[in-house]
Amino acid sequence: MITAKRLDTVQEYYFSKKLREVAQLRAKGRLIINLGIGSPDLAPPPQVVEALNKALSSNGAHQYQPYKGIGELRQAIAGFYHKFYDLKLDPETEILPLMGSKEGIMHISMTFLNPGDEVLLPNPGYPTYSSVSKLLDAKERNYDLQAANSWLPDLEALAKEDLSKVKIMWVNYPHMPTGSLAPDSFFEKLSNFAETHKILVVNDNPYSFIQNDHPRSILQKDGLSDYVMELNSLSKSFNMAGWRVGMLAGSEKNINAVLKVKSNMDSGMFYPVQAGAVEALKLSGSWFEEQNKIYAERKKKVLELISELDCEVKDDQAGLFVWAKTPRGKSSADIVDELLYNKDIFIAPGFIFGSQGEGYVRFSLCANGEALDEALKRIKG
Numbered sequence: 465m466i467t468a469k470r471l472d473t474v475q476e477y478y479f480s481k482k483l484r485e486v487a488q489l490r491a492k493g494r495l496i497i498n499l500g501i502g503s504p505d506l507a508p509p510p511q512v513v514e515a516l517n518k519a520l521s522s523n524g525a526h527q528y529q530p531y532k533g534i535g536e537l538r539q540a541i542a543g544f545y546h547k548f549y550d551l552k553l554d555p556e557t558e559i560l561p562l563m564g565s566k567e568g569i570m571h572i573s574m575t576f577l578n579p580g581d582e583v584l585l586p587n588p589g590y591p592t593y594s595s596v597s598k599l600l601d602a603k604e605r606n607y608d609l610q611a612a613n614s615w616l617p618d619l620e621a622l623a624k625e626d627l628s629k630v631k632i633m634w635v636n637y638p639h640m641p642t643g644s645l646a647p648d649s650f651f652e653k654l655s656n657f658a659e660t661h662k663i664l665v666v667n668d669n670p671y672s673f674i675q676n677d678h679p680r681s682i683l684q685k686d687g688l689s690d691y692v693m694e695l696n697s698l699s700k701s702f703n704m705a706g707w708r709v710g711m712l713a714g715s716e717k718n719i720n721a722v723l724k725v726k727s728n729m730d731s732g733m734f735y736p737v738q739a740g741a742v743e744a745l746k747l748s749g750s751w752f753e754e755q756n757k758i759y760a761e762r763k764k765k766v767l768e769l770i771s772e773l774d775c776e777v778k779d780d781q782a783g784l785f786v787w788a789k790t791p792r793g794k795s796s797a798d799i800v801d802e803l804l805y806n807k808d809i810f811i812a813p814g815f816i817f818g819s820q821g822e823g824y825v826r827f828s829l830c831a832n833g834e835a836l837d838e839a840l841k842r843i844k845g
């Protein structure tokens with residue numbers, strides 16, 4: 465069969481390919497330590513697992529569920545936004561539960577983009593924004609982020625460009641892969657930028673609780689604009705990446721538009737998964753404090769490891785990773801291959817996040833202390 469032309473625009477996801485290679489090395493007996501991907505290894509809250517188990521035998525648990533999620537889940541999401549971001553969202557109209565935020569990137573893009581529309585993408589940034597835009601025949605327009613500007617976009621410079629064809633701008637603070645945080649004033653500036661240029665700015669916000677005491681939302685307290693939306697996720701915050709639970713928040717008009725796409729693509733989320741997610745969203749801030757203590761311990765070890773590799777690092781990063789600059793003369797691929805083939809340690813090269821990521825590597829904190837001690841021993845040895 466001849467595949468659709470759109471497949472020529474994208475490649476298999478880097479990790480999908482590279483993890484196959486890691487699996488092959490493991491099959492040959494190599495004990496690879498995976499510091500490549502951000503799939504939390506810690507357990508989800510026990511009450512979440514209990515709720516899922518209990519819900520398995522409730523009435524109707526195995527039937528199709530509402531396209532926009534059960535009411536309890538939407539209410540729990542509203543409660544979560546109120547508790548942690550001090551924002552009031554209407555659970556009936558301003559929230560759409562998703563099966564992970566990754567799928568939301570496709571839904572939003574399908575909802576708002578026509579072929580040829582332009583999309584502003586962070587470079588470096590999460591690769592899915594780019595691949596989804598390509599799959600939909602939209603035109604990618606990277607905006608470069610620089611270490612010197614704390615990996616924030618230069619909105620003044622962007623405003624001077626012709627933005628008339630730009631429909632969506634993806635932002636993601638706390639930022640992956642650099643771990644940079646947006647200052648207080650930034651989201652307000654960005655919302656004004658969105659209104660002025662009539663661009664839909666979407667903040668992808670899955671890392672706001674990880675190694676960050678001040679979770680922020682791009683959504684404004686004085687009412688939701690049609691030019692701003694936010695994705696959020698339980699994957700990293702509650703160690704539930706495999707559950708596939710995320711959410712989209714925005715104006716009623718935008719949520720209804722996205723639902724028009726989504727309701728034609730899936731038939732609701734498995735009830736027990738929703739019941740478990742409700743319990744997670746009810747937790748207090750002490751859950752994040754406990755998780756962050758563990759990540760802080762791990763980060764100390766990762767910083768030691770990075771210093772052994774002569775990489776440069778800023779240690780005020782948020783999120784599940786540590787982003788480090790490779791020593792002069794070494795590319796990201798040099799270090800990644802050196803570590804994989806000589807030390808059996810897998811890390812992510814910065815170039816997979818865009819050209820601005822070249823010269824950097826990303827270490828995940830999703831490995832326990834023992835694995836990190838072993839990685840350090842191998843690097844020193």
Ligand SMILES: Cc1ncc(COP(=O)(O)O)c(C=O)c1O
Nearest residue numbers: 564565566590640668697699710
């Ligand atoms: C920036 C960013 N957005 C979205 C996602 C997807 O998360 P989810 O598991 O909610 O689909 C990831 C996952 O790695 C991510 O790093």
